[in-house]
Amino acid sequence: MTKFNFSKRVPADGTDAVGVILKAAADPKIISFAGGLPAPELFPVKAMKEAVDQVFAERGQEVMQYGAAKGVTALRELVLQRVKEKENVTGQLDNVLMTTGSEQALDLVGKAFVNPGDTVLVEQPTYLCALDVFKSYGANFVGVEMDEAGMKMDALEEALKAHPEAKLVYTVPNFQNPTGRTMALKRREKLAELAAKYDVYVLEDNPYGEIRFKGQHVPAVKSFDKTGHVFYMGTFSKTLAPGFRLGWVVADEAVVNKLTVLKQSADLHTDNLAQYAVVEFLKHNDLDAHVKQISDLYGQRKALMTEGLEKYFPQGVKYTDPEGGMFLWVEVPGVEDTVELFKQCLEHNVAFVPGDPFYAGEPQPGAFRLNYSNAQEDQIKAGMKQLGEALQDEGEN
Ligand SMILES: Cc1ncc(COP(=O)(O)O)c(C=O)c1O
Structure with missing residues (x-):
């Protein structure tokens, strides 16, 4: 053997x-x-089937052909509109990259920023697949304490002082996987401020934010970002269907461009049919x-x-x-x-x-x-x- x-x-x-x-x-x-x-x-099986049928009728050859690495423009525009409306995250088309699920966004950010031995700060506990991704690029983890209001900013600042070499802070600020906790508004502001002060990047992973059944919405960390240090990730996995594998990153154009190059070597582009089907679905259905x-x-x-x-x-x-x-x-x-x-x-x-x-x-x-x-x-x-x-x-x- x-x-x-x-x-x-x-x-x-x-x-x-x-x-x-x-x-x-x-x-x-x-x-x-x-x-x-x-x-x-x-x-939404029936509505999605109608959307897929329509896409095939209107642009069958196009969806079966190779597509653009950054994704379908119409969908990137819709994503921009939605993150602005829901999260107060603003950007231009060049700030958005469609990914094969947000899991791919994690992987691309790990590949783009984490060298072996680099320090990544994570919530304690955190999403275990994110640990697996960063580990595969050789990250050293430093855990940051949480409480009911999410990652503690005093603990984070101490960790940043103790690890000036830290490259990335990974957070799931809404209904975190695994704890279900949500980061308080003031901490989000502080996190964006600390990222700029200590020149560390924040990867804000928000798959669950729209699935709120109680309480008040809290805007994204990215909405407080004035320097481009925060990279925002979202997905249709929890609002529509995970099987379509549609996620996105909203970040500084320079970051998006590098992630795009890395994505090209991973899978060339995100599935065309899924992207166009969601565009079509959103024309006729009320996602909210x-x-x-x-x-x-x-x-x-x-x-x-x-x-x-x-x-x-x-x-x-x-x-x-x-x-x-x-x-x-x-x-x-x-x-x-x-x-x-x-x-x-x-x-x-x-x-x-x-x-x-x-x-x-x-x-x-x-x-x-x-x-x-x-x-x-x-x-x-x-x-x-x-x-x-x-x-x-x-x-x-
Ligand atoms: C915190 C977190 N990030 C990312 C993902 C990956 O989601 P996607 O289906 O968009 O790849 C999940 C999936 O459960 C998750 O819980």
Whole structure:
């Protein structure tokens, strides 16, 4: 058998702990709060089919031909309009690049800015795929403490002083994956200010911001950026459908141009059909009304999950209270090993994602992530009861 000599970028065997967890959770008898999928029953299948048919009728050859690396102009214009209206993020066409999901934007920014050994500052905990991306480019991580109002700016400033070489700060300011927390307005202003002061770039990843079911909208960090230090990322994955793989970056033109060159060597351009189909869809459908439906449903599911937490979980359990998005974060005092707890929960036919992989540094013991967007109401009720029983068992051991 050949032993393949992979590059250092490739993760070692046995390090995909989350893959193993999601596989275990995929067993049909298990109620899974582990994944991070949107509710498929709200995908606008019929309207999107009509849009695709129309696109093929009007420009079949064009969509089947190679396209522009930066993306379809009409869609980039619509994205600009939307980020201005929703996030107060302004820019010109040359500031927008369409990407193959926002996951690709993460990868391109990692490739463009992170040299081996460069310091990347991340929320503690943070989106684990972002950790994987930056790790593949050789990043050294420094975790920055969070509280209910997001990344703490005093902790960030201390970290920036201690690591003047830091290159990038990565944040998910709205309904963060994994905690569901949202960064307070003042902290956003401060973050843009610190980025300029310490000459560090901020990668603002906002896949969930529009999915708000409670409270007031908070404008993007990018909207406070006067110097171009903030790179903003968005996606249609949570507002329309993740399968289309449509994301974007809004950043300084010089940054967009470099990301475009790197994108060309990754996949030449983003899928033409998906881009034109969304342009067509947006001509005939009210995306705001659609997003409201999604937000309302997730709000109901989140409320059910919280009810279950109150009813079935042991005393002293702490959990976040997201005003939107798809996740909440639970901390169970006294539990040291959440991976072990995960195994016990599987025996009770219920699953979550243990907290450890979301930490760049020392994990918080007893923490785990629950997803509420992709479970039916009866599953949430039953699953929370089963989870509560598993936790009671754990407490008695
Ligand atoms: C914080 C965060 N960033 C990026 C992504 C990737 O999303 P996309 O489908 O746009 O690639 C996700 C997906 O769940 C996410 O949670």
